[in-house]
Amino acid sequence: MRDFIRFLPNARDALFRICLSPSRQEQVGLLLGDDTDVRHVVALTNLRPVIQGHGFRIAQGEIDRLRDAHSGHTVLGRFHTHPNTSARPSNSDIASLPPGWCEVIVRLSGRWQAPQVAQIHGYCGADVPISVMFQERAA
Numbered sequence: 826m827r828d829f830i831r832f833l834p835n836a837r838d839a840l841f842r843i844c845l846s847p848s849r850q851e852q853v854g855l856l857l858g859d860d861t862d863v864r865h866v867v868a869l870t871n872l873r874p875v876i877q878g879h880g881f882r883i884a885q886g887e888i889d890r891l892r893d894a895h896s897g898h899t900v901l902g903r904f905h906t907h908p909n910t911s912a913r914p915s916n917s918d919i920a921s922l923p924p925g926w927c928e929v930i931v932r933l934s935g936r937w938q939a940p941q942v943a944q945i946h947g948y949c950g951a952d953v954p955i956s957v958m959f960q961e962r963a964a
């Protein structure tokens with residue numbers, strides 16, 4: 826099992842772009858790459874109605890399509906945002922994480938119209954913490 830994952834610069838940019846887009850819903854998506862390196866970050870559609878509050882619901886069909894579109898890479902895991910709540914995974918987060926995947930939870934602070942990153946938490950399996958690293962862009 827991995828004890829860290831590392832975002833390459835373009836993947837890091839995509840992660841923050843998706844997580845910081847103004848929304849009343851949690852943002853969710855896939856982490857793709859190989860071994861420990863996240864090379865692509867792609868958004869998934871959160872199908873959970875806003876009125877139901879926190880949480881997300883995603884369609885397996887959309888995951889399968891994105892996986893096929895990036896067939897040269899492995900799905901390393903999932904990410905999603907926690908607006909104004911702890912970056913710790915909920916019981917349903919842990920229960921819904923497919924075997925072998927890692928998850929990165931980005932805790933947001935501030936108003937939904939202009940969110941900021943407050944904390945980042947990574948884990949694998951049944952809530953085993955991992956380090957989340959970001960590779961610097963070469964000067």
Ligand SMILES: [Zn+2]
Nearest residue numbers: 907914915918
């Ligand atoms: Zn969650």
